[in-house]
Amino acid sequence: MDTLLLSRIQFAANISFHILFPTITIALGWVLLFFKVRFNRTKDRKWMDLYMFWVKVFALSFAMGVVSGITMSFQFGTNWPGFMETVGNVAGPLLAYEVLTAFFLEAVFLGIMLFGASRVPGWLHTMATTLVAFGTTMSAFWILVLNSWMHTPAGYELVDGVVVATDWWAIIFNPSMPYRLVHMLLASGLTVAFLIAGLSAYRWLRGDRAPAVATGLRVGVMLGAVLIPIQILAGDMHGLNTLEHQPQKVAAMEGNWETQSHVPLLLFALPNEETRSNSFEIGIPSLASVILKHDPAGVVPGLNDFVAEDGTVMHPPVAPVFWSFRVMVGIGMAMLVVAWAGVYLMWRRGADALPRPYLWGLTGMSFAGWGATLAGWYTTEIGRQPWLVQGVLTVKEAVGDIASGMVLSTLIAYLAVYAVLLAAYIGVIFHLARRGGVLYEPVASPGMQPVTRAGVHPAE
Amino acid sequence: MFDPVALPFIFAALMGVSILLYVVLDGFDLGVGLLFPFADEDERDRMIASIGPFWDANETWLVLAIGLLLVAFPVAHGDILTALYLPVAVMLIGLILRGVAFEFRAKAPLGHKKPWDVAFWAGSLMTALSQGFMLGMYVMGLEWTWAKVGFATLTAGALAVAYSFIGAGWVILKTDGALQRKAVDWAKGGIWGIVLGMGAVSAATPLVSQRIFDKWFSFPEVALLAPLPLVSGGLVVALWYVLRRLPMEEDRLAWFPFVGATALMVLGFCGMAYSFYPYIVPEQMTIWEAASSTEALSIILVGTLFVLPVILGYTVLAYFIFRGKATKLSYD
Ligand code: HDD
Ligand code: HEM
Ligand code: HEM
Numbered sequence: 001m002d003t004l005l006l007s008r009i010q011f012a013a014n015i016s017f018h019i020l021f022p023t024i025t026i027a028l029g030w031v032l033l034f035f036k037v038r039f040n041r042t043k044d045r046k047w048m049d050l051y052m053f054w055v056k057v058f059a060l061s062f063a064m065g066v067v068s069g070i071t072m073s074f075q076f077g078t079n080w081p082g083f084m085e086t087v088g089n090v091a092g093p094l095l096a097y098e099v100l101t102a103f104f105l106e107a108v109f110l111g112i113m114l115f116g117a118s119r120v121p122g123w124l125h126t127m128a129t130t131l132v133a134f135g136t137t138m139s140a141f142w143i144l145v146l147n148s149w150m151h152t153p154a155g156y157e158l159v160d161g162v163v164v165a166t167d168w169w170a171i172i173f174n175p176s177m178p179y180r181l182v183h184m185l186l187a188s189g190l191t192v193a194f195l196i197a198g199l200s201a202y203r204w205l206r207g208d209r210a211p212a213v214a215t216g217l218r219v220g221v222m223l224g225a226v227l228i229p230i231q232i233l234a235g236d237m238h239g240l241n242t243l244e245h246q247p248q249k250v251a252a253m254e255g256n257w258e259t260q261s262h263v264p265l266l267l268f269a270l271p272n273e274e275t276r277s278n279s280f281e282i283g284i285p286s287l288a289s290v291i292l293k294h295d296p297a298g299v300v301p302g303l304n305d306f307v308a309e310d311g312t313v314m315h316p317p318v319a320p321v322f323w324s325f326r327v328m329v330g331i332g333m334a335m336l337v338v339a340w341a342g343v344y345l346m347w348r349r350g351a352d353a354l355p356r357p358y359l360w361g362l363t364g365m366s367f368a369g370w371g372a373t374l375a376g377w378y379t380t381e382i383g384r385q386p387w388l389v390q391g392v393l394t395v396k397e398a399v400g401d402i403a404s405g406m407v408l409s410t411l412i413a414y415l416a417v418y419a420v421l422l423a424a425y426i427g428v429i430f431h432l433a434r435r436g437g438v439l440y441e442p443v444a445s446p447g448m449q450p451v452t453r454a455g456v457h458p459a460e
Numbered sequence: 461m462f463d464p465v466a467l468p469f470i471f472a473a474l475m476g477v478s479i480l481l482y483v484v485l486d487g488f489d490l491g492v493g494l495l496f497p498f499a500d501e502d503e504r505d506r507m508i509a510s511i512g513p514f515w516d517a518n519e520t521w522l523v524l525a526i527g528l529l530l531v532a533f534p535v536a537h538g539d540i541l542t543a544l545y546l547p548v549a550v551m552l553i554g555l556i557l558r559g560v561a562f563e564f565r566a567k568a569p570l571g572h573k574k575p576w577d578v579a580f581w582a583g584s585l586m587t588a589l590s591q592g593f594m595l596g597m598y599v600m601g602l603e604w605t606w607a608k609v610g611f612a613t614l615t616a617g618a619l620a621v622a623y624s625f626i627g628a629g630w631v632i633l634k635t636d637g638a639l640q641r642k643a644v645d646w647a648k649g650g651i652w653g654i655v656l657g658m659g660a661v662s663a664a665t666p667l668v669s670q671r672i673f674d675k676w677f678s679f680p681e682v683a684l685l686a687p688l689p690l691v692s693g694g695l696v697v698a699l700w701y702v703l704r705r706l707p708m709e710e711d712r713l714a715w716f717p718f719v720g721a722t723a724l725m726v727l728g729f730c731g732m733a734y735s736f737y738p739y740i741v742p743e744q745m746t747i748w749e750a751a752s753s754t755e756a757l758s759i760i761l762v763g764t765l766f767v768l769p770v771i772l773g774y775t776v777l778a779y780f781i782f783r784g785k786a787t788k789l790s791y792d
Contacts (some may be wrong), residue, residue, distance in 0.1 A: 064563075111513030111782070217551065428564060432567060
């Protein structure tokens, strides 16, 4: 295999691994703040129990997010030197602002949030929690600004083949940024909602009747039920925005080869790039035209418009985009059904009398958010091929000149490490659920601990 | 906007400061990891507790340093990182292992604690060795020949020992009793790593290039430079003297090994900065040749000038909140 392909696989593997954890921490930070504020208000112990359980998941996810993120920031130089050389004048400041305004904030206050409860006044601890949540959201903001700019570049000009910024406002608020940011933040919220609901259901099924379990179940299902309709709406608007700026991507998502009206919404198809048609398809007539143009006779662009005179294909590979889009939407629909069925069941029977099959279903969907998020990113990123920065730089132009054997060896090493860590992570989370979040270490008394200073600490 | 000649210099200085902060700050927590095999289980818990609230922020200085290289000197960034492709990958995997082992050892089932402790140690070792290796390769001008790789292997070992020295200094500062006494012994062993490492780099640097040789050994530079080795030598003697008398009544001077080690690292770094300036890729590319556009640098500088003091402020706050001897880590 060549360096280009290996570098792409390696980048995709690293970022896919990385994004799993920010997806959890971005929303979980805010949920923890919610638990804490509820406890401060009600003094009901169950909110503190919820906080104590989920803060452990948060700490673990955060560590995974940080270390895999560090890998990401080196990848630009090791594998894609052409990227910074061409668009560094735009990408550089955005990345710098992410480090300065987000990473330090989260990293420093994380220590206080996790271990400072007994050392600082309550308000400072709540503030640290808020700042950590804010920091993760800020880093999502900056990185998505950059990623959106790569899809829909604006506010720049090309001077001697190098991108120079002309309008920072237009760069930051580039056309797809608001949609992508909203869609990703909602994705994070949904991932956390289903994780909380799923693990609480698992604890319930194992006979854990702590008050925090039923409450966690209710919080998770409710959060999911509220967010999923908004997500579907946001996703639809995102698609319309993409139709305007990257029509070839939408054509691949729809599996539509010819520009035409009355385009069906395909539920299943086998796109074939050799024959440039679908070998087999099942669809709902005219529905894609209705969704994309709000009119059954609406004309939707097709893939054949994106083949140059000399036959060079300038649209993305169709099957992966087509399928990952369907996986995402499919999981979204499953979330809709499950969350609202849960609301109905809770309303009829209460959160502590849910049928066992339903609880098993929730447990099975604990990590559904990960699936949809990855599928969504694959749609977006593969849908941008062959461009790295739409219309400016192709992936091929950016790749570094390294021996392919070297890339292969590091790729294998990363994959091995990631496989072990992912298994360990999921294992530990279920292990924590089985123990109700109690660690083995004798947990210090919840009261205040005296602050010990150098010299006055009694010998142990 | 800002002066196009001054800007690259300012960014090189900022990058230097964040590398230095990284080496000192993550140096001590990497060092603590390197010392793991010499400690028993309770001692390990306490050592972990002493770095728990800090390690994440410490590593962020590496992200800032690499970020500044990336954004301010994009051309050099590609050259340096592709030349160091393999050691970078080893370092990244090391950082991954130790960062997560830290969390897993406390949360995984009891029987799994040992393997995660091993992962913590191994990750710290991979990180320290690869950083030392990269330091050596950088000094040698980023060329892969047997002799140069040999030199880099030497600096790899030396940096690992130096990190364990500053780590031991940290443990002396943050603990007491039997563990503190043990850490004093570790420090006595580790100090030789610093001497060897600084000695090797100092001896090799002027030999690599005539330009650096002249920069060191012509008059009046040689007189101005003389304090660097003299102060370093003095510090080593003072450290040795103090280490032989620690721990003292009322914990006096427990801070000295850590501060002394920090001072040594700062001095060594100044020496290197002096030699290589104004090159960013040794002997090939100066900071002006590698810099991004003035406009991009200005945008970043404005933000940096606002944000950096705030970052330093809350970093100091965190060290202040967790001052004193390390106590058990708990989320309550
Ligand atoms: C700042 C830039 C950036 C960001 C935030 C993302 N990507 Fe990306 N992605 C790239 C920059 C990029 C890239 C550098 O442009 C790649 C590398 C090679 C390529 O084809 O484009 C890429 C490719 C790429 C590929 C391979 C596509 C192919 O080669 O056909 C996948 C699967 C992903 N990405 C997945 C993701 C995921 C899961 C992300 C969620 C965080 C993500 N990307 C965010
Ligand atoms: C190429 C793309 C990316 C790079 C280079 C990158 C880089 C990094 C780095 C270096 C860190 C560690 C920071 C620290 O030391 O605290 C990090 C963490 C983080 N990243 Fe990324 N990242 C990328 C993609 C993304 C995306 C797409 C998102 C969100 C949508 C994201 C959200 C976060 C968040 C929230 C954290 C904080 C740590 C955590 O919560 O787990 N990143 N990233
Ligand atoms: C069910 C209705 C949904 C629709 C119609 C929808 C629509 C879309 C579209 C059109 C894109 C591609 C954007 C582009 O052109 O780049 C996208 C991307 C994405 N989707 Fe969805 N989506 C839905 C549900 C979900 C769910 C449930 C999740 C996660 C929980 C999710 C997570 C993502 C992510 C992470 C991306 C990539 C980031 C981005 O480009 O915004 N989506 N979605």
